[in-house]
Amino acid sequence: MSRMVIIGAAQLGPIARAETRSEVISRMVRLLRQAAELGVDLLVYPELALTTFFPRWYMEDEAELDLFFEAALPNPAVQPLFDAARALGIGLCFGYAERVDDGGNIRRYNTSIIVGKDGTILHKYRKVHLPGHAEHEPWRPFQHLEKRYFSPGMEGFSVASGFGGMLSQAICNDRRWPETYREAALQGAEVMLIGYNTPRHYPLAPEHDHLQDFHNHLCLQAGAYQNGMWVVAVAKAGCEEGCDLIGESCIIAPTGEIVAQTKTLADEVICYPCDLDRCGEIRKNIFNFKLHRRPEIYTHLTIR
Amino acid sequence: MSRMVIIGAAQLGPIARAETRSEVISRMVRLLRQAAELGVDLLVYPELALTTFFPRWYMEDEAELDLFFEAALPNPAVQPLFDAARALGIGLCFGYAERVDDGGNIRRYNTSIIVGKDGTILHKYRKVHLPGHAEHEPWRPFQHLEKRYFSPGMEGFSVASGFGGMLSQAICNDRRWPETYREAALQGAEVMLIGYNTPRHYPLAPEHDHLQDFHNHLCLQAGAYQNGMWVVAVAKAGCEEGCDLIGESCIIAPTGEIVAQTKTLADEVICYPCDLDRCGEIRKNIFNFKLHRRPEIYTHLTIR
Numbered sequence: 001m002s003r004m005v006i007i008g009a010a011q012l013g014p015i016a017r018a019e020t021r022s023e024v025i026s027r028m029v030r031l032l033r034q035a036a037e038l039g040v041d042l043l044v045y046p047e048l049a050l051t052t053f054f055p056r057w058y059m060e061d062e063a064e065l066d067l068f069f070e071a072a073l074p075n076p077a078v079q080p081l082f083d084a085a086r087a088l089g090i091g092l093c094f095g096y097a098e099r100v101d102d103g104g105n106i107r108r109y110n111t112s113i114i115v116g117k118d119g120t121i122l123h124k125y126r127k128v129h130l131p132g133h134a135e136h137e138p139w140r141p142f143q144h145l146e147k148r149y150f151s152p153g154m155e156g157f158s159v160a161s162g163f164g165g166m167l168s169q170a171i172c173n174d175r176r177w178p179e180t181y182r183e184a185a186l187q188g189a190e191v192m193l194i195g196y197n198t199p200r201h202y203p204l205a206p207e208h209d210h211l212q213d214f215h216n217h218l219c220l221q222a223g224a225y226q227n228g229m230w231v232v233a234v235a236k237a238g239c240e241e242g243c244d245l246i247g248e249s250c251i252i253a254p255t256g257e258i259v260a261q262t263k264t265l266a267d268e269v270i271c272y273p274c275d276l277d278r279c280g281e282i283r284k285n286i287f288n289f290k291l292h293r294r295p296e297i298y299t300h301l302t303i304r
Numbered sequence: 305m306s307r308m309v310i311i312g313a314a315q316l317g318p319i320a321r322a323e324t325r326s327e328v329i330s331r332m333v334r335l336l337r338q339a340a341e342l343g344v345d346l347l348v349y350p351e352l353a354l355t356t357f358f359p360r361w362y363m364e365d366e367a368e369l370d371l372f373f374e375a376a377l378p379n380p381a382v383q384p385l386f387d388a389a390r391a392l393g394i395g396l397c398f399g400y401a402e403r404v405d406d407g408g409n410i411r412r413y414n415t416s417i418i419v420g421k422d423g424t425i426l427h428k429y430r431k432v433h434l435p436g437h438a439e440h441e442p443w444r445p446f447q448h449l450e451k452r453y454f455s456p457g458m459e460g461f462s463v464a465s466g467f468g469g470m471l472s473q474a475i476c477n478d479r480r481w482p483e484t485y486r487e488a489a490l491q492g493a494e495v496m497l498i499g500y501n502t503p504r505h506y507p508l509a510p511e512h513d514h515l516q517d518f519h520n521h522l523c524l525q526a527g528a529y530q531n532g533m534w535v536v537a538v539a540k541a542g543c544e545e546g547c548d549l550i551g552e553s554c555i556i557a558p559t560g561e562i563v564a565q566t567k568t569l570a571d572e573v574i575c576y577p578c579d580l581d582r583c584g585e586i587r588k589n590i591f592n593f594k595l596h597r598r599p600e601i602y603t604h605l606t607i608r
Contacts, residue, residue, distance in 0.1 A: 128598050128601055129596055129597075129598060130596075131590075152598065154601065155601075156601035156603055157601075173596075176590065176591070177530070177597070178482035178526070179597070179598075179602050179605065182483075182604070183601075183603070183605065186605070187604060204589040204590070205585050205589045205590070208585065211559055211560075214561075215559075218522070218525055218529060219529075219530065221526075222525075222526030225519060225522060225523075226480065226523065226526075255512060255515055256515075256518070256522055257515070281509050281511070282509075285509045286435075286480065286506070286508070287480070292433055292434075292481075293433075293481070293483070294432050294433060294456065294483075295605070295607060295608045296608055297432055297457075297460035297461075297487075298460075298605060298606050299460055300491060301483065301486060301487065301490070301599070302602050302606050303490070303599060
């Protein structure tokens with residue numbers, strides 16, 4: 001199998017709270033068709049791609065909250081995206097809010113899946129590093145209630161084989177943590193697929209708001225280089241329900257170089273032919289884990 | 305005690321193989337006097353600051369090798385630096401090759417120390433991530449025999465209190481590994497002091513030679529931001545015995561921003577007033593380890 005994969009990043013502009021699943025899916029299918037013309041093999045959409053970023057609102061009513069969640073995937077509303085992708089022979093990666101009913105025990109996750117060219121789900125990941133807060137904090141201009149609405153993924157980081165290589169996923173805040181990339185790389189990941197919704201304004205340290213784009217790329221590029229992996233990071237961007245979200249979706253080579261980047265804060269597709277064999281330039285040399293890592297002296301990393 | 309520390313980086317230009325310790329110490333004292341005029345509290349020199357970067361040569365004769373090592377510190381050749389620093393009330397950090405004779409059992413380390421304003425040694429660190437190779441590889445334009453000449457530090461990363469905060473050290477290749485900064489930060493480090501000798505040419509992947517400066521800053525800036533710590537990184541720079549070493553020594557704020565950087569490849573002092581309380585902007589918020597890290601799911605980081 002070829003080790004060259006054309007990976008696309010399908011940035012989404014803002015999604016209004018009132019926008020229906022079908023409306024969003026239509027936008028996603030439009031981007032999919034653009035990607036098909038570019039020869040894309042695998043198209044990556046943002047975190048929580050099917051709805052607005054709802055953790056910005058405090059909701060007490062579970063029925064209201066559940067409007068943003070999927071009880072199963074695919075489902076009738078999302079099926080047209082699966083159908084179009086399969087017809088075009090393109091794989092998908094996108095995030096969604098997952099609701100699990102385990103015999104009456106309800107759990108909600110911030111989840112992402114990779115779908116093969118044949119429509120089968122190759123990999124599922126539940127967000128590990130949930131940011132924000134669990135209680136209503138009315139002083140904030142908008143809430144960030146991921147710690148309230150989601151359970152953290154307990155499965156950790158994992159990999160799946162597909163598209164000729166080893167793939168892994170992370171979601172939004174995960175990308176800031178070096179542990180994310182390392183856990184995946186130690187399992188052989190060659191490509192890390194990441195969606196994000198990142199407000200420009202961070203209420204806890206607003207003096208850093210002007211650094212949001214820099215911090216986004218800094219973490220992504222370091223993760224790519226320090227693990228010799230391709231990183232594809234895809235934003236929901238623009239002013240969504242009064243909240244400015246950063247863009248600058250990008251594809252990053254295993255050298256840490258940004259090789260493709262969006263130029264808008266709206267729906268936009270970029271792509272790059274990713275040669276998975278290039279991971280070896282880094283992983284067989286400067287970051288040869290077996291030769292140079294020293295796990296026996298990393299005595300603090302996993303203290304609980 | 306004040307939490308504002310003026311930290312200086314004393315970049316060294318090339319040191320010739322024939323240069324004596326006294327000649328090098330004279331250069332270091334000259335930089336120390338410049339730092340004194342800038343009000344520096346703590347001056348940081350490169351890795352293996354007292355000699356040329358000798359791992360570039362294959363040596364079979366142990367007596368020849370030991371010419372580059374210190375059996376004790378301070379010693380008569382180095383004493384003038386300690387004396388001048390104490391007289392000026394400036395702390396020091398510098399790297400050297402350490403030879404330990406443990407009852408006839410000889411061990412050699414790539415070591416760095418922090419010296420307080422009163423001349424006492426506050427912290428000693430032995431390099432954990434030794435790069436390069438252990439055998440003579442004549443195909444290389446120059447050797448990188450750190451794995452031959454040095455034992456890896458078994459003490460790991462540690463911190464010491466001094467200059468009003470918590471300090472840690474790392475050496476050269478350590479700075480590329482995110483584990484380095486994390487191990488120190490989990491022990492409370494607020495400042496990471498790093499010296500390096502980094503050839504522009506990397507014989508294993510020469511196609512990345514043009515990225516050496518980028519990779520240097522990428523790792524340092526990510527380490528600073530992802531751990532909310534000040535990072536001071538100091539090069540031995542310039543063309544040393546025919547080998548080009550990168551420069552771009554820098555001081556990096558806990559936001560990952562480079563706030564001071566050298567402009568030459570020669571002996572040069574830069575400094576910055578580092579407010580250690582600024583670490584909290586990051587560590588109490590976006591990288592609040594207690595709130596957001598997930599050590600229970602980091603199951604691969606410490607597998608040997």
